[in-house]
Amino acid sequence: MTRSLDIVLLGLSLSSSWGNGHATTYRALIKGLRRAGHKVLFLERDVPWYASHRDLPSPDFCELAYYSDIGTMIERHGERLRRADAVIVGSYVPHGVQLIDRLEALEPKRLCFYDIDTPVTLAKLDRADQEYLALRQIPLFDAYFSFSGGEVLTRLEQRYGARRAIALYCSVDESRYVRTGESHRWDFGYLGTYSPDRQPTLERLLLEPARRLPSMRFVVAGPQYPAEIEWPANVERIEHLPPADHASFYSRQRFTLNVTRGDMIAAGWSPSVRLFEAAACGAPIVSDFWQGLDELLPDGKALFIARAPEDVVALLTEVPDSDRLAVAAAARKLVMSSHTGAARAGELVRALSDLPAKPAFDRISA
Incomplete structure (x- = not known):
């Protein structure tokens, strides 16, 4: 499949990075698709919490359309959805179960799911929580694209x-x-x-080292932290940092911390987009451990793994600048060769080319 593809993505948010990591993931992927000559329509549910925090309301690399209810969206975009080369639904889309059923009824050429939260999704399904995906719907997809690799892929199929x-x-x-x-x-x-399940790690690997190293400067950026958290005096807080400021933020740190959600640690092979973004900016990464991390970014060569406050204190006080910069350079080289939006777009297009397309009909069945 070398011709230009027409892809419709229905995701949590492209326009707003507020409180979610999906937006930057979609932006990188779609930019990669655009540079390769493919066309993308992104359909986003218009919700107030993102509408009031949009940092990319009008992207220049794809079409972006908002919708308020599924029925109206189907009426407006049904023909495009049915004739697109691929329709891809993302995780955590509002009213996702209803949306997937309506899309499946349109019989698009290829219907796929992109799970940017795979371990969380599977944990939810295991406790009968069908917030955005029903268990019965998984076999409907021509492909289930997963944020997680490794043995999670076998579990998804078997x-x-x-x-x-x-x-x-x-x-x-x-x-x-x-x-x-x-x-x-x-x-x-x-x-x-x-995130409640990330907070203990943040406490152990950043806040406690900050208390032990009062002469050093620390920072935590991100929204929704409870007011009752007691931040050490040498920890600066930034409530929200838009993507336009991320490169500057990472570049101004001697080391940066990667913290992984509990479900993703349990699943393994679930690299956060923040991991790749920090590496691309040349920030030396300190990370918690999970299976598969060492094969993506080898410990001591492309990042530093920490398990306790003492590990962080030792890194901050003992690692020479030459070693710190060498590790950061190795991580950046790996990420720029294998984990850019262009690289990921190529993987997606190759995967879609292996999926047989259902024929398009002349009449929409809504």
């Missing part, structure tokens, strides 16, 4: 009935995530929305 489970990791927008050359402002930092 336990959950996916026809084809294919790893499609997050990726970095290589045109925006670059080293800025700015002077360091912080010794150690973290960028991420508050």
Whole structure:
């Protein structure tokens, strides 16, 4: 499949990165598709919490359309959905179960799912939580693209009935995530929305080291942190950092922290988009551990794995700048060769080319 593809993506949000990591993932992937000559329509549910925090309301690399209800959206875009080369629904889309049923009824050429939260999704299904995907719907998809790789793909096919489970990791927008050359402002930092299952790790690997190293400067950027958290005096708080400021943020840290959600640690092979973005900016990464991480970014060669406050304190006080910069350079080389939006777009197009297309009919069945 070498011709230009017409792809329709229905995702959580493209326009707003507020409180979610989906937006930057979609932006990198779609930019990669656009540069390769493919056409994308992104359909986003118009919800107030993103409408009031839009940092990319009118992208120049794809069509972006908002909808308020599924029925009206189907009426307006049904023909495009039915005739597109692929229709891809993302995880956490509002009213996702209803949306998937309506899309499946249109009989698009290829209907796929892109799960940017695979371990969370499977944990939810295991407890009969069908917030955005029903268990019965998994076999409907021609392909189930997964944020997680490794043995999760086997589970998706053998336990959950996916026809084809294919790893499609997050990726970095290589045109925006670059080293800025700015002077360091912080010794150690973290960028991420508050999550209850990440907070203990943040406490252990950043806040406790900050207490032990009062002369050093720390920073935590991201929304939704509870007011009752007691931040050490040397930890700066940034409520929301738009993607346009991410490169500067990472470039001004001596080290940056990657923290992984519990479900993703349990599943393994679930690299956060923040991991790739930090590496692209040349920030030396300190990360918690999960299966598969060492094969993506080898410990001590492309990042530093920390398990306790003592590990972080030792890194901040003992690692020579030459070693710190060598590790950061190795991570950047790996990410720029294998984990950019362009690389991921190529993987998606190759995967879609292996999927047989259902024939398009002349009449829409709504």
